Amino acid sequence: MIMFDPMPDELAIGHGNRLAILNGQGKISNLIPILHGKFQQHGVDIPGFSTLDLLANAVGMSTPAYTVEHSMLPVLRVTAQPGNEFIHGSCEGIRLNRRLGMLIPRKFSCVCSICINEDLEKYGYSYYRRSHHLNGVDWCPKHGEVLKRVNSEKPFTNFPHVWHREKRVEPLATCSHHIDETPELVRRYSEISLTFLKQSKPQTVTIANGRINLRA
Ligand SMILES: [Zn+2]
Secondary structure, three states, X not given: OXXXXXXXXXXXXXXXXXXXXXXXXXXXXXXXXXXXHHHHHOOXXXXXXXXXXXXXXXXXXXXXXXXXXXXXXXXXXXXXXXXXXXXOOOHHHHHHHHHHOOOOOOOOOEEOHHHHHHHHHHOOOOOOEHHHOOOOOOEOOOOOEXXXXXXXXXXXXXXXXXXXXXXXXEEOOOOOOEHHHOOHHHHHHHHHHHHHHOOOOOEEHHHHHHHHHHHO
């Protein structure tokens, strides 16, 4: 099988499907049993391994490193009770990894037309980014253009440029087509959401409450 590293900020579900497509498996659900088999060959397979464990192992990364860079867990688990603030993707959180590891906050997938064109020019293909899947952040953080929703029940089973070429994308209904034209509050919210995405572990609830109280 051909295994390749995820791209910068690439969503784990997008990377997993890309691995499946380029290995002739079509979609990630067909790839999972094969990745379990790789573990079993080395005598270490555990049925409870999360998909993040399998994908990280497939490309020679640690699960926490893969999780912090390619899952949405940093924004799905922003705070934790004292004593539970372990690093995203670590073995203490294997239940969380299984339950939330491959989820995205949005109910649908988004792409940026300019990112797609840049990807095609630079790599010859396009990929899905975490930063396009933050709730309420409807503009591409790099280009500021409004994001486009993919009209498909299973968006990650194909590349963004394919949906774009087939005209199966449509701009999100927002207050503005460019983030520079939005209120400062919206831009600040986008910045904060992106900052959360880069956190390797959650803040304790106590610290978060303290900071909120200071600003209240
Ligand atoms: Zn973009």
